[in-house]
Amino acid sequence: EAQVTQNPRYLITVTGKKLTVTCSQNMNHEYMSWYRQDPGLGLRQIYYSMNVEVTDKGDVPEGYKVSRKEKRNFPLILESPSPNQTSLYFCASTFFGTDYNEQFFGPGTRLTVL
């Protein structure tokens, strides 16, 4: 089954404790991205990657890191989480460069930083 998986689905942590949210897709997509969703703000892009070893900042990259060592994986790293990073996070993937390129979303990760 074609899918994007994220882990963990739910996480409660404390300020300053490094964490990683994993994202994996099995569709051989070149393009992957991370979004955060906050009430009243919709989804905002954090980082994206157009292929292995190619990453770039989205609209709200501060406080986040990513890596793309393999095509299928695109982890999101919070080196020192803060309460304002409490949010719902989505990973997404798609083929790059096609006109019609539906983004496939993971199930979401609900993060709470105390």
Add this chain to the structure above:
Amino acid sequence: AQKITQTQPGMFVQEKEAVTLDCTYDTSDPSYGLFWYKQPSSGEMIFLIYQGSYDQQNATEGRYSLNFQKARKSANLVISASQLGDSAMYFCAMRAGANNLFFGTGTRLTVIP
């Protein structure tokens, strides 16, 4: 700069009636795509419909249709024959340039029995 605007924070519709969710966009890129996603209370993002900027006809997918008015820069979603399961958050999004998607703030639709 790309911008998507959804001006209706919440909408109510009677079951079996049609409803239109508004979306306007702004971009200087001549090639772009417009998407609608549904987010039920369980949280996942469900793709509904797509409209390309060069498409001559309005997109339709079952009970969903996209009323694309290019000159007005609007891409409204029309849901016909509303069902209780249509109650959800709906997001309009635009792809311009690369694959980056820009989302609106969403409209919460409630279907009343």
